[in-house]
Amino acid sequence: MLTGIITALVTPMHENGEIDYISLDKILMLQIEAKVTGVVIAGTTGEGVQLEDNEKINLIKYVISKVAGKIKIILGFSDFSTQRIISVVQQINMLNGLDYLLIAVPPYIKPTQQGLYLHYSNIARNSHIPIILYDVPSRTITGLDVATVVKLSNEYNNIVAIKDATGDMLKLNQLILNCDKNFSYLSGDDPTFLSFMSCGGCGIISVASNIVPKLFVKMYELLNSNCNEQAQTINADIIPLYNLLFIESNPIPVKWLAYKAGIISTPNLRLPLTVLSAINQNKMEQVLKTVLSKEHEII
Numbered sequence: 001m002l003t004g005i006i007t008a009l010v011t012p013m014h015e016n017g018e019i020d021y022i023s024l025d026k027i028l029m030l031q032i033e034a035k036v037t038g039v040v041i042a043g044t045t046g047e048g049v050q051l052e053d054n055e056k057i058n059l060i061k062y063v064i065s066k067v068a069g070k071i072k073i074i075l076g077f078s079d080f081s082t083q084r085i086i087s088v089v090q091q092i093n094m095l096n097g098l099d100y101l102l103i104a105v106p107p108y109i110k111p112t113q114q115g116l117y118l119h120y121s122n123i124a125r126n127s128h129i130p131i132i133l134y135d136v137p138s139r140t141i142t143g144l145d146v147a148t149v150v151k152l153s154n155e156y157n158n159i160v161a162i163k164d165a166t167g168d169m170l171k172l173n174q175l176i177l178n179c180d181k182n183f184s185y186l187s188g189d190d191p192t193f194l195s196f197m198s199c200g201g202c203g204i205i206s207v208a209s210n211i212v213p214k215l216f217v218k219m220y221e222l223l224n225s226n227c228n229e230q231a232q233t234i235n236a237d238i239i240p241l242y243n244l245l246f247i248e249s250n251p252i253p254v255k256w257l258a259y260k261a262g263i264i265s266t267p268n269l270r271l272p273l274t275v276l277s278a279i280n281q282n283k284m285e286q287v288l289k290t291v292l293s294k295e296h297e298i299i
Helices: 021-034 053-067 082-092 113-126 146-155 169-178 190-198 213-224 228-245 252-260 278-297
Strands: 004-008 038-041 072-077 100-104 131-135 159-164 184-187 203-206
Touching: 004 072, 004 213, 021 053, 021 213, 038 053, 053 072, 053 082, 072 082, 082 113, 100 113, 100 159, 113 131, 113 146, 131 146, 146 159, 146 169, 159 169, 169 184, 169 190, 184 190, 190 203, 190 213, 190 228, 203 213, 213 228, 213 278, 228 252, 228 278, 252 278
Parallel strands: 004 038, 004 203, 038 072, 072 100, 100 131, 131 159, 159 184, 184 203
Antiparallel strands: none
C-alpha cells in the first residue's frame, strides 16, 4: 500500500519560463532529507497542464535519474481526452523508476460517472504503471462517486489508490468499507489531513510540504505512534500557512513561498498564472518566518 507524506512538487522555472533544473535538484534533496515517501511531478502544483508533453517526459526522466529508488516518483496527469493520456502513457510505460501515475478527473467537460469509469478503465488497460485516482471537484467540476471508485478499485489491480481532495470524511469511510483491501487513501487537502488520518487515511499528497516537509513527516510519525496531541500541536503551528496557501490559485502562493525560503531561484509561473500579488506577499512574510523556524527545529 502507498502510505506517508508525498509532496506535490512545484516545477521551478527561470525568468524565461524554462524549467530550472538546478532549483529542482535542491528541492528534491530537501524532500529526501526530510524522508518523505515520494513526490508528485507535473501535477497541479507542478503546473503540469502548462508543460508540453515532451517537457513532461524530459522532466520525469530527469527526476528518475536523480532520485529513483530513494523516494517514490509519481507523474501527474490532467487532460480532457482519454486517448491523449493513453498516448503519453504508452510512451512512458517502459520508464524504469516511475512508480505511479496520478490521473485527475477530466476538467471542464463534466463527464458522467459511466464516462469516468470508462476513462479510467481504458487508461488502466494501457498502463504498466500503477494508477492513483485524483478526485478534486473544486477544479474539475465533476467528482468521482463512491460507487465508481469502488468498482474501479475492485476490477483493476493497477488502480491502487485515490487522492481525495474533497475533505469529505463520510465519503472516505464509505470507500474504506467497500474498496479493495489493498487500496490506499491519500488526502489531497492539507487543512483536513489530521481528520483524514483519524478516519482511516493512509497519508497525504501535500502542497504545504514543499515548504515544511519535516513537519509533515513528523506529524505522520506521531499519528502512527498514537501521539495525537503532539501531532495536533505541530498542525496548529502550520494552520496559518494553510490559510495562505490558497489566497490565490495554487501554485501561485507556494511558489512564492519556496522562492522566499531560498528553495527555488524565482517565483515565476507560466501564463495565465502570475506571480503572487504584492499585497498578499506582505501577508506571508511573518507566517513564512514562523513556520520555517519550526521546520528547522526538527532533527
